Amino acid sequence: MDSPPQAPPGDPRVAGPVRPRRSAFRRLRALAPAVLVLLVLAYFGISYLAADLLTRPTNHADAIDARLVSPRAVAWSSRTADGLTLRGWYCPTQGHRRLIVLVHGMGASWDKMAAIGRALHGRGYSILLFDLRGHGRSDPARLSMGRREREDIRAVLAWAGAEGYTPDRIGWLGHSLGASTLLLEAARNPDIQVAVMDSPFGDLPDLLDRQLPKHSHLPRWFNPGILFVAHRAFGVRTDDLRPIRLASAWGTRPLLLIHGESDSIVPVRQAYALADALGPACESIVLPGVEHVRAFRANPSGYVSRVDGFFDEHLAR
Numbered sequence: 001m002d003s004p005p006q007a008p009p010g011d012p013r014v015a016g017p018v019r020p021r022r023s024a025f026r027r028l029r030a031l032a033p034a035v036l037v038l039l040v041l042a043y044f045g046i047s048y049l050a051a052d053l054l055t056r057p058t059n060h061a062d063a064i065d066a067r068l069v070s071p072r073a074v075a076w077s078s079r080t081a082d083g084l085t086l087r088g089w090y091c092p093t094q095g096h097r098r099l100i101v102l103v104h105g106m107g108a109s110w111d112k113m114a115a116i117g118r119a120l121h122g123r124g125y126s127i128l129l130f131d132l133r134g135h136g137r138s139d140p141a142r143l144s145m146g147r148r149e150r151e152d153i154r155a156v157l158a159w160a161g162a163e164g165y166t167p168d169r170i171g172w173l174g175h176s177l178g179a180s181t182l183l184l185e186a187a188r189n190p191d192i193q194v195a196v197m198d199s200p201f202g203d204l205p206d207l208l209d210r211q212l213p214k215h216s217h218l219p220r221w222f223n224p225g226i227l228f229v230a231h232r233a234f235g236v237r238t239d240d241l242r243p244i245r246l247a248s249a250w251g252t253r254p255l256l257l258i259h260g261e262s263d264s265i266v267p268v269r270q271a272y273a274l275a276d277a278l279g280p281a282c283e284s285i286v287l288p289g290v291e292h293v294r295a296f297r298a299n300p301s302g303y304v305s306r307v308d309g310f311f312d313e314h315l316a317r
Contacts, residue, residue: 088130
């Protein structure tokens with residue numbers, strides 16, 4: 001049998017040993033560190049934008065005329081210890097016997113509580129409606145969920161004392177963030193003696209776990225990045241803002257806690273837990289079918305009568 005023909009030496013058609021090419025897997029593996037760095041940068045870049053947006057001031061001009069609350073309303077301002085000017089309206093009564101300070105919630109301003117202020121003013125109380133830092137017409141400042149806003153409460157107390165109001169003749173009515181700020185400050189400040197708290201949070205980290213994705217419009221796994229950047233870039237720390245852990249410091253001071261059973265922002269379970277932690281000095285009202293800070297809107301006359309009765313009973317004359 002004839003053997004197959006052999007190619008002459010040096011024939012270019014003859015291939016040498018096949019060298020394995022670099023596989024696609026090896027190329028991807030080489031790129032992995034760069035891809036990982038890009039993903040991390042994207043994650044924290046998006047977190048930065050969200051944290052910046054969520055903590056920005058929400059300043060704006062007054063939405064209503066304060067003379068609708070009282071024809072005697074006068075422009076009010078006070079300076080905080082950290083150098084910010086707070087602004088609002090003071091509605092005095094003759095004799096300056098008892099003062100109610102209304103503290104609004106996050107993203108709101110004094111006008112959101114104007115109707116309550118007007119009703120209570122009509123029942124004989126002097127009223128202070130003011131904007132927290134970073135809100136309304138007060139000086140711009142980052143939202144800090146109650147940490148720095150406590151300085152605003154102290155500034156109001158200092159002003160009220162200069163006006164002749166003793167702590168036992170000052171009632172506080174807080175909505176949401178305003179109520180929680182009062183709780184945080186009252187844990188270390190005995191001059192907050194009588195308060196109504198409407199829809200406060202008792203545990204901010206627990207609340208943010210559910211609410212932050214709704215406000216950021218990002219998946220929940222962005223929460224840690226947003227909170228980390230808010231703390232490191234903007235000085236907004238939230239992990240320890242748990243009024244419920246400080247509630248025992250309230251002691252025997254009278255407190256009325258109001259919460260809607262259908263609250264979709266601060267779950268009613270936080271209200272129950274907070275009432276238990278506050279102890280027997282806390283009177284609590286849970287209203288079926290009522291949303292977050294909507295108790296007054298649901299029943300204006302009933303709300304004002306209950307709040308007025310509480311302040312009338314517990315404030316000195």
